[in-house]
Amino acid sequence: MTNRLEQTKALAGEARLAVLTWLAEPDRHFAHQETGKPSEIGVCVTLLTEKLSMAQPTVSRHLELLRRAGFVSVRKIGRWSFFRRNEDAIKDYKEWMNEHL
Template sequence: MVDRLEQSKALASQARLSVLGWLADPQAHFAHQVTGPPAEIGVCVTLLAARLEMAQPTVSRHLEVLRRAGFVTVRRIGKWAYFQRNEAALADYKAWINDHL
């Protein structure tokens, strides 16, 4: 079952909102990713950390909050983690907000 309170809390951070915004069009923001096309494999956490100007462990915690909320998915390739938006979960949350506000 989806925890709407946890999803709402996940959006209560400018850093997490920025990540979701950038991941909406990863090619526009992370075209320089050399390990593969960001729109296909996701965006590497190191590039997100650089863009946020935060330490990687801090960014990893933000991404884990988004993942637990269902808003991003993670793909592991070797030792690297790549993140993408979960558009279905975001659409579901938006619909729920529209129905309840």
Template sequence: MTILDWLLAPYDHFSHQVTGDPHEIGLCVTWLIEKLGVAQPTVSRHLELLRRAEFVTVHRIGRWAFFKRNEAAIAAYKEWLREHL
């Protein structure tokens, strides 16, 4: 949830990303690792789960991975929850 929250407003949390607009290409995984203060494999595992759930998309530039929210998938899941809870 924290990662999704940060990705909702990346400028508020990661204004120092200079590799590209985080709203356009996403947020570099390196910044997430630094901000969370946990090991890279841990962050990668969380991001992979979010990707499999289709809550985030990944954009690769060279060896770098940039993640951004998939608003359509998140909205669909919220709607499903409303209908089934």
């Protein structure tokens, strides 16, 4: 069962909303990623850390909240973590919000 409260809390932060916005168009915002095309493999946490101008542990906490809410997925390649939006979960949440507000 989806935890709507956890999802709502995950969206209650400027940094997390920015990440979701950037990940909607990863090739535009992270075209300089050298590891692979962001829209195919996701965006490296290092690039998200740089763009947010925050410490890596802080960014990791934000990403973990988004992951637990189901809004992003993570893919490990070697020692690196790559994040991408979970469009199905975001669509489901939007539909739920429209039904209940």
